[in-house]
Amino acid sequence: MAFRGLTRGLFQLVTHRRLYSSISTQVFARKPIVTNQRFLPYRSFSSVQTNEDAYQDLNRFLDKEIQLEKSAQKHPSTLPTIQGFQVQSNGPEVTLTRQSGNDKVTVKFNVTNTVNAMDSDQDAGLDAAGQQKFGDETATQPSSQLKSRPTxxxxxxxxxxxxxxxxxxxxxDYPHAPELGQVGENEHQRGGRSDQEDQLEDFQIDEFAIHEGEWTEKVYSADCAVIDGELYDKLLNILEEHGIGEEFANQLIDYSTAYEHRQYIGLLEKLQKFTKK
Structure with a gap:
């Protein structure tokens, strides 16, 4: 229960707030991809390049990129388990279910756009161009360096x-409890951080609501940034008693990261098939 002593004041320190107030299927909505890319006023193309040349060039790159991504998979054959839950997936959407006494618990998330590239930049040995060598060509850093942390x-x-x-x-960058940052003499360290700390994850409740039947836009939901701190802690306890705690948070990230990587490799393979038509 390392992070369970959150109060209303500490909760308001978290700066990564959701930009929406609905609590249901918005988690499955596609979000716009925002980059820091600097755009030039124009792009120059070779006058002799044809569409066929571009497809062939892309296909040659994908041969090596797909091989690289597959070799980087941490779970190539079997996905990690989420203890106590049955898992169903449909494309990027994942649904977890379990029976807890008389209560049915359902967890839903979508792995699209859930990878934070900042997680890998600190640990991966990238060159100045953000790439690594693969044979005589360059390829992007394997996505196994990344973590999928879905809402x-x-x-x-x-x-x-x-x-x-x-x-x-x-x-x-949320401030961890001091004892969690201590590394024993015999603990393996990577970049000054312990394996235990690398795997430590926790979550917050952004909003909650009660409704009958399916959720609709007419259901009122409360923003947890402005509710009483004691009420917030008791809501966390409800989730904990239903199997949604720190251990679950870590297992969900392990599963989501491996599953998102599979989805990405599948997308590259579809792209390659498209180039060969």
Whole structure:
């Protein structure tokens, strides 16, 4: 329960707030991709280049890129487990279910746009161009260096009603408890951080609501940044008793990271098939 002593004041220190106030299927909505790329006023192309040349060039690159991504998979054959939950997936959408006494617990998330590139930049040995050598060509850094940290919905259903939570992971720069940052003499260190700290994750409740039947836009949801701190802690306890705690948070990231990597490799393979038509 390392992070469970959150109060209203500490909760308001978290700067990564959600930009929406709905608690249901928005987690599955496609978000715009924002980059820091600097755009030039024009792009110059070779006058002799044809579409066929571009497809062939892309296909040759994908041969090596797909091989690189597959070799970087940490779970190439079997996905990590999430203890106590049954897992179903449909494309990028994942649904977890379990029975907790008389309550049915459902967790939903989508792995699209959930990878934070900042996680890998600190640990990966990239050159100035942000690339690594692969044979005589260059390839992007393997996505196994990244973590998928999705926003997720939790529904607890009982007696015809559903208590819904919108949850997100705490920012990577959130101040950890001092004892968690200590490294024993025999602990393996990477870049000054212990393996234990690398794997430590926790989440926050962004919003909660109660509704009957399916969630609709007419359901009121409360922003947890402005509720009483004691109430917030008791809501965390409800989730903990239903199997949604720190261990779950780590297992979900392990699963989501491996599953997102599979989805990315699948996308590259579809792109390669497209170039060969």
């Amino acid at each position: 997720f919905n939790v529904d607890i259903s009982r007696g015809g009603q559903t208590l819904s939570f919108l949850c997100s992971y705490l920012p990577q």
